[in-house]
Amino acid sequence: MDIFPLPRFGLVVPPENPVAEPEYHSYLIPEMNVYTTRFPVTAEFNRETMEMYNEVLPEVLATFGQLRLDATVVACNASHYLLDPDGDRDFVAELSQRFGSPVTSSTRAIVDLCEALGVSNLTLISPYAPWLTELSRGYWEKAGLTVEQIVYTPSAVDEAGEGVGFNPYLVTTETILRRIAEAKVAEEATVLFTGTGMHTLLAASELAEVNPSRTLITSNLASAWWARRTAGLTGFAAAHPLVQRLERELAAR
Numbered sequence: 001m002d003i004f005p006l007p008r009f010g011l012v013v014p015p016e017n018p019v020a021e022p023e024y025h026s027y028l029i030p031e032m033n034v035y036t037t038r039f040p041v042t043a044e045f046n047r048e049t050m051e052m053y054n055e056v057l058p059e060v061l062a063t064f065g066q067l068r069l070d071a072t073v074v075a076c077n078a079s080h081y082l083l084d085p086d087g088d089r090d091f092v093a094e095l096s097q098r099f100g101s102p103v104t105s106s107t108r109a110i111v112d113l114c115e116a117l118g119v120s121n122l123t124l125i126s127p128y129a130p131w132l133t134e135l136s137r138g139y140w141e142k143a144g145l146t147v148e149q150i151v152y153t154p155s156a157v158d159e160a161g162e163g164v165g166f167n168p169y170l171v172t173t174e175t176i177l178r179r180i181a182e183a184k185v186a187e188e189a190t191v192l193f194t195g196t197g198m199h200t201l202l203a204a205s206e207l208a209e210v211n212p213s214r215t216l217i218t219s220n221l222a223s224a225w226w227a228r229r230t231a232g233l234t235g236f237a238a239a240h241p242l243v244q245r246l247e248r249e250l251a252a253r
Contacts (some may be wrong), residue, residue, distance in 0.1 A: 003033060007231035010072035011036045012060055014045070014053070017197040018169055020075045020220060026201060027224035027240050031233055032070075037063045039076070053079035054091070061099055071230040072103045073223040075196040078128075080107040081135045085143040102230045106196050106219045109226040111143045113217060116250055123149040123189040125176065127168035127198040136194050151183045153198065168198040176203040190215040196223075201242070208245055221246065 009032045013020045024034050037060055042049045053076060061072065074080070080088045088108050095103040104112075114120075122140060124147050126133040137147045154163025155170035176198075185191065191207070191214065193200040200218040208216055221242055228236075228243070236247045 003030070006030075007032045007070040007233070008068060009034050009227050009231070010061075010064055010067075010069040012039065012057070012072070012074045012076070013196065014039050014076055015041045016045075016169060017075070019197050019199045023199070023201050023218075023220040024075075024224060027221060027243055028227060031238060032227065032231060035064065035067060035069070037061070045078075047082075050076075050079040050082055054082065058095065058098065061095060061103070069099075069101050071227040072099075072101065073109065073227060074103070074105045075220070075223060076105075077107050077136065077195055077219055078132060080105040081132075081139045085111055085139060104223075104226055104230075106223045107139060109223040110192065110217060110219060111145075113222040113225055114143075114145060116253075117190075117215060117217075118253060119190050119215060119217075120144070121146045121148050121190060122192045123147075123151065123185050125151050125153060125180065125191060125193045127153045127155070127166060127171045127195050129166040132166075133194075140192075148189065149183065149185065151179050151185065153179050168195040171198045173199065173202045173206075176200070177206060180207070187211055187214065190217065193218040196220055204242055208242065212245075215249065216242070216245075 009028055011024055011034060015038045021036055028034055039053050039060055083091055088105055092104045092108055122145050133150060140147055152163050153171045153176050154165055155167040156165025158164050196219045204216045204218055224243060225246060236244050
């Protein structure tokens with residue numbers, strides 16, 4: 001197979017994110033080539049870091065140089081929560097015009113996918129600390145989505161099982177599945193996994209096998225869907241099973 005003429009997908013991620021590239025590779029290869037750049041390194045991740053990411057994003061995108069890209073996703077939900085849905089849409093539209101090719105955020109990709117699916121209610125699976133989870137909830141609700149339930153997936157718990165550590169990069173598949181089971185998430189609920197750095201591919205695959213009719217949305221899956229559509233990919237026989245499942249669900253709407 002000649003990979004050179006494949007559509008080119010650009011990815012912007014936080015420097016420590018270990019999950020985005022592997023998951024996007026799973027979702028997009030062999031249909032697209034994936035190219036990555038990263039935000040600057042900071043001593044810690046906090047609200048100031050999120051604000052900085054938005055400020056420097058044009059400079060980060062510029063590091064792709066003259067590389068022609070067919071679609072680019074900013075794979076950091078947290079920084080775009082600060083913009084609210086309308087501001088987020090305007091920001092990525094401005095970036096698209098500036099760089100001459102489509103740019104979106106993982107948050108906008110989720111909103112677009114929810115609209116395409118006709119989804120209005122969500123169960124939020126969150127690896128974030130409560131303050132960031134509430135910021136996330138506010139973003140989705142301003143986008144017209146009702147958050148019916150929040151399930152936390154902490155990276156560390158105390159003896160009582162309460163979350164005392166929240167690092168999306170350290171959340172295990174076992175934790176995700178156990179927390180969803182303990183929360184007794186309704187079989188018909190639409191599940192949204194927040195964050196591009198929480199490994200969700202295996203958990204979503206297992207949940208899809210157990211309940212084939214449940215709508216499952218992850219930040220990276222939604223972004224991969226947007227990238228495929230933006231690049232003009234129509235067939236999905238070669239795509240990852242979760243992409244195939246999503247495309248079949250959309251076709252049935």
